[in-house]
Amino acid sequence: MRNLIAIGAVLTMAAAVPVVAHHAFGGEFDPNKPVLLKGKMIKLEWVNPHAWLHIEVPKSDGTQACQFTPNSKCEEWMVEGGTPNTLLRRGITKESLTVGTELVIDGYQARDHSLNRANGRNITYPDGRKLFLGSSGTGAPTDGADPTEAPKGRGRGGQ
């Protein structure tokens, strides 16, 4: 019986921690406009309250010349992430992620469809590893499991 109570308590506890966020995601992004973006990062706005990654997505009717794919047109997208402060404390800086890094991002477009903006529901490298976490030397939090990992905060980022 004691175990049962303990298990019940654990489940209740896990569900009870309140979670709030800085702003209304539901008001900003449109659940009816899912997007999958594949492209290379061209700029990183390491700002509060949310970091924004800019990527260029190759597209035949793109509005600008691609920086990283020669002789091709690209469309620029802005992707919303979280606060950079948390990552800074783990030693991850703006320099941990280099321009030109290839990314795969899924999310939902802003409710204003004239804006190429989306939330970074998942931001990964092309092989599916999560950004900052999936690659040695990104300056991601280390658990000592990988002796080749660069010292905290000294990562080169990207692949």
Add this chain to the structure above:
Amino acid sequence: MKRSILTALVASLALSGAAAGQMKNTVLPRTADGHPDLTGTYDLAMLTPLERPNGMPAVMSDQDAARLERQVVEQNRALDKAIDGNRAAPPKGGDGSVGPAGNVGGYNNFWLDRGSQYSIVDGQRRTSIVIDPQDGRVPALTPDARQRQAARLAQFRPTSDQTESNDPGLEPAGAYDDPERRPLGERCLLGFGSTSGPPVLPNYFYNNMHQIVQTPDSVMILTEMVHDARVVRMNAKHLPPSIRRWMGDSIGSWEGDTLVVDTTNFTDKTRFRGSTPEMHVVERITRVDAKTLKYRFTIEDPATWTKPWTGEYTWPATNERIYEYACHEGNYAMGNILRGARLREKTQTNQK
């Protein structure tokens, strides 16, 4: 007020055992004027919620706490795992995520720092911040407060404590009518979830850093998010009732080795769980050891709660740094939200 302090004391004594004896043997850092030195940076991220979940005892065993804390570590590991690099876009109509993720999935867990341990007060792993009432729950709202709440909901004017609708989609019409109707956190004016307080509470999300700077005349409590500095004037009198402040008017005094901060003169623009501008908060900050402060607060607002209530938790010192939370620097979200609402209105008008 006396009654509430007495109740808090009784509740505290019931919870703590030999805590007083432990403290006497500790040499506490002191300032030149002889008071305990509260200076430092503290990380308030923790797992202990404000209110005790149903069925939980007030204090957890070390084993239960360890098991729950391990669950959180494992949950974070699972969320950090790689996913399919060749995945498709998420489902049309939303991904079903609720709460802050707003049916669009929010963003990756690696941005977050929710806390990974339960608060240890007087050697006890606590299951709630609230210690009085003894059930660990905030007392019931008065009928008057419930009426105010209903009236507010009818007007759709969320403020500091009401960050957003739990509805995965949109908030009711009117909530996006103008910037002033958006929550203070979204507007980059104050933190969400009473981060700046008083009472100061963790937000169970990220950026729970606070810094105390202390002089004989004033004590400043800096909240990382959203860059709020509350200056406690020592041994001063409260401002006249006509002067109202977003975080109230805080005056301080020493009761032995405890800093007592008394705050009144709140505005009607901020609101802690439905409180009125007449809310009265008494905070008691005590240095327990070189790395820990004990933070206790008692709240009184007869127009809101049926009785005063008290909470406490520890503020562990950290070597981490506070960073500027320059919220206005890149608050694209605000524009996106309001612009989206205007376009919806336009579409709806054209359809008529």
